[in-house]
Each structure stands twice: as C-alpha cells, then as structure tokens.
Amino acid sequence: QKEVEQDPGPLSVPEGAIVSLNCTYSNSAFQYFMWYRQYSRKGPELLMYTYSSGNKEDGRFTAQVDKSSKYISLFIRDSQPSDSATYLCAMMGGNEKLTFGTGTRLTIIP
C-alpha cells in the first residue's frame, strides 16, 4: 500500500464549477499537508499547506484536513481554464521529507 493515495484522474469540469480533489494517507506521523500545482514540464508550485486538522482558505482555494480519517481535500471555487494542471498532494512528518501523491490531472473546459 502506498503511503499517499491520489486518484490520477483525468478530471474534466466546466468553467465555473467547484472542483474537489482528494488524497488519503496511511502514515499517522504526517503533520503537514500541502497542495501543489504542476503545469506540464514544470516544477510544482506550492498552493497552500496546513498543519494538522482543519480548514484553510486562500482566495478560490480551500484545503481541508481530517486526520481522524487520514483524508485531505482541496476545493477550487469558480474554476478557470488557467486552473488546468496536475494537482499534487504532499505530506510531511518529523523527518522534514515530502511524500507526494501521484497527482490528479485537471482540465477546466471553457
């Protein structure tokens, strides 16, 4: 079993829709939870990160962490074609190393 599971998609939604991206994990030691956006042939770009359980909002993006269920989510409101990319979840425990999901390829259809 992988430490971090993420549905690779692809996921296609119409412009303006709410997008929900999710990851599950098995390692209870993870304390920090990140979401990255990666455009084709580019390095990942950090969108946001949260510590422990709870919600965090930044503009159109909301991250949720439920440590009891080992489940994290990223919601994108009012999705735009420019949001089309691969979204990677990543997690970190005490060793300061990131463990990534496989990424979900998202396409926003105009």
Next chain:
Amino acid sequence: GAVVSQHPSRVICKSGTSVKIECRSLDFQATTMFWYRQFPKQSLMLMATSNEGSKATYEQGVEKDKFLINHASLTLSTLTVTSAHPEDSSFYICSAQHGTEKGYTFGSGTRLTVV
C-alpha cells in the same frame, strides 16, 4: 516569494557521458536542498537530501556513485548523473526550504534524455 532556479531545463546526452544539473536559491540561503525524479504520469520520488558542507543523504535504492550531489554553498546544489544510460532519462527536480517554511520551493525541472 522565494525562487529556485534550475538549469538546464532540457538536456540530451549520449549514453556513457555525464550530465550536471544546477539548482540555485535566489535571494535566500538554503542549507538543505532536495533532489527528485519524476517519470511520466507518476509522482515525484525523493532521491536525496543535500546538505551544505556535508555529504548528501540518499534514499534507499538510489545509487550515490551514479547520482553525485554537491552542495558547496548555501545557494547552490548540483546533481551529476554519471555514465548516463537511457533508463536514467527522466524529469529531475530540485527544491529548497526557505527559512522554516514547510512548503518547499521547487525549481522548474530538468528533462534529461539519454540516447
């Protein structure tokens, strides 16, 4: 925000030759940098942790003699793929920690093709 510059963005080399990839932190010092490789449609896999002034720490299964890492200054880490073979063809990405921020900053990646 913090910026990590990675060069080259793309390189093609012949089998048996060595290739060096540079990763620079701009406007901040990075005592720790990380090197990843990513295969198509797969996740980023950590190869090694690069520490300024000391030897790199390699992940299990990564050949340290093949993937030489040097972190000679607080702003520069290099990855050298020695005696490259076609199976080394991949997307290599570095990252650095800016201060105590947990969300590391990534370089733009290097696509290596060995022919």
